[in-house]
Amino acid sequence: xKGWFFIMxxxxxxxxxxxxxxxxxxxxxxxxxSNYYISKNLDGFAHWFKLxxxxxxxxxxxxxxxLQNSDIEVILGAIDxxxxxxxxxxxxxxxxxxxxxxxxxxxxxxxxxxxxxxxxRTSQFLDWFIAEQAEEEATAQELIGRFELFGExxxxxxxxxKELGAREHEEPSLxx
Ligand code: FEO
Numbered sequence: 015x016k017g018w019f020f021i022m023x024x025x026x027x028x029x030x031x032x033x034x035x036x037x038x039x040x041x042x043x044x045x046x047x048s049n050y051y052i053s054k055n056l057d058g059f060a061h062w063f064k065l066x067x068x069x070x071x072x073x074x075x076x077x078x079x080x081l082q083n084s085d086i087e088v089i090l091g092a093i094d095x096x097x098x099x100x101x102x103x104x105x106x107x108x109x110x111x112x113x114x115x116x117x118x119x120x121x122x123x124x125x126x127x128x129x130x131x132x133x134x135r136t137s138q139f140l141d142w143f144i145a146e147q148a149e150e151e152a153t154a155q156e157l158i159g160r161f162e163l164f165g166e167x168x169x170x171x172x173x174x175x176k177e178l179g180a181r182e183h184e185e186p187s188l189x190x
Contacts, residue, residue, distance in 0.1 A: 041070035046096040047106040058179030111154035118147040
């Protein structure tokens with residue numbers, strides 16, 4: 015749907031444009047982690063992170079669609095290369111949690127700007143992202159916990175890898 019005919023505050027618009035880039039960077043980062051796990055023969059972990067990358071791409075598409083619905087041209091910037099180095103197979107899990115906390119702070123910043131501008135339409139759109147971020151942080155935390163419980167011995171790691179390999183892609187529950 016296009017043509018909602020409302021004037022979005024420049025700052026909110028800029029932050030949403032930047033968030034498209036941040037979500038695409040998140041996809042890049044998780045794809046990098048997926049590639050790392052492939053190199054470690056942990057195909058289930060690799061699969062899990064590949065789907066995580068796909069989710070991030072979905073997030074970027076949702077924000078793109080929201081901007082386009084608001085008649086705003088989406089300008090794409092360069093995506094940074096992930097400059098992560100992983101000391102061990104637990105490292106991507108802790109980095110993923112840190113990254114999600116960072117993304118939560120970005121979403122919160124956009125929400126604050128929208129609220130300050132009484133842009134309740136954008137606030138309502140971002141409600142979904144706020145709930146999603148809470149879920150993403152919880153999932154990342156849970157994965158670390160499961161790794162600490164089962165990932166330290168080879169049989170437990172094998173089973174955890176198998177379990178993560180069964181993850182399926184879920185379409186975002188938000189429709190625009
Ligand atoms: Fe799109 Fe994981 O934040």
